[in-house]
Amino acid sequence: MTDALSRTDEPRAPSIVWITNPDNYDPRRHLLLQKEGSDRVNLFERNGLPVRVVHSGDLVPAWSGGAPRLYLDEEDLLDGGHAFLLSDWTWDAGIGRHVQAITRTIRAAGRVLLNDGIRDAESLGSDKLAMCHTAAALGIPVPPTVAVPFGRYARRVLTVVDRELGPGPYVVKPRAMAMGFGVLKTEGPEQLTAAVDLLAPAALGAVVQPFQENDGDVRVYVHRGKAVAVMLRRPKAGSYLANVSEGGSGASFEGDDRVRTLSERLAAGVDADYLCVDWLLTRGGPVFNEWMTVSAAYEDLPEPDRSRVAAALVTYVRDRIAAGS
Known part of the structure; x- marks a missing residue:
């Protein structure tokens, strides 16, 4: 997917700046996924839309000199007239907070964030x-959907699931992930309890739905x-x-x-x-x-x-x- 791209050093002409999170992947899987991302880059560039690919970890969002800034080394990417495409899902809470800072900085600067395009x-x-x-x-x-509380309160979801969704089987999935990451089928209450116990310390946030x-x-x-x-x-x-x-x-x-x-x-x-x-x-x-x-x-x-x-x-x-x- 989009996160699979490697950083490139392209000229400073206005372009689509594609901000990726390769740290979402095992490096071996990352290599396997690069082709699809490269196909997307080639599609844009064949149609006159040049692409620069940067790693989210290389960016430093800021407010400085009376304006939002998004620094890549010495360069402020918000100065270049670029549009932005941001891979905004991650299993890592620290990366997620950093991506949120990048997102809000791009919006504060009034730049085009291509993966918005949706109300709220x-x-x-x-x-x-x-x-x-x-x-x-x-x-x-829509399927009945129950959100899992955080930390030591996570098991409180079990009573609600039993009442609202029945005896199972269930699907447990992170609230904000993609590509099938972390999607778990559980056959009944015991497996669901174990899944909730394992998910709670990860701080991802999860939902439970009936398996259909x-x-x-x-x-x-x-x-x-x-x-x-x-x-x-x-x-x-x-x-x-x-x-x-x-x-x-x-x-x-x-x-x-x-x-x-x-x-x-x-x-x-x-x-x-x-x-x-x-x-x-x-x-x-x-x-x-x-x-x-x-x-x-x-x-x-x-x-x-x-x-x-x-x-x-x-x-x-x-x-x-x-x-x-």
Whole structure:
């Protein structure tokens, strides 16, 4: 994914500054993931959108000289007329706080932050509980979702889960992660208790949802209010994660039109010109899972959907840069 890129030293011309967190990955996995990130860089650069890639750890956010600053060594990246793309999910609380400082500094400077593009990006950009609240208010089918309290209070979630979700099985996942990281299926209360005990010291924040039998999940790509492609993702044999990055497979999807209509409603509801919405295909119909903005992968789509989504992504980025917001 996007975090897999290595730092580059490009000329100081205005560009997309892609701020990554390679510390999210084991270095060996990091190497395997570089290709997809490089494909995205090549897409932008072929379309006249030069990219600089920098490591979040190399940046120092500040207020100095009467303005926000974002220093890369001696250079203030906010001086260059750049747009920014920030990989903002992480399993590390320290990195998360630093990324938050970078995000707020870019916003304070009035620069284009491409992975915002959504109403209330601070809470809706990655928080799965906030997504469920918002989607449900728009009439979207969402799963029952219970947030886990912190530290020594974490087990208080168990009574609520038993009452609201039943005896299991359950899915436990971090509230603000991606790519299937930390998603755990637990069969019943004992396993759920152990999962909560292990998660609580990590300070990630987690949610519990019922595990729903499904035929895979679909990702709908919405641009300018219209679904432009739908990808069906299925887990590999014996697995419960459909993420392609975790061994699942992707293919074009021509089925249930409800996922298209519901995805378009969501995009309009959160004021997103470009939104990628994931759904579980359950026996009762599609159920909302989560959404992403420009960081969502499209490279596993077959043609012509792949080219259609790539064109939509480039158009979206150009529009945001041209608008300056």
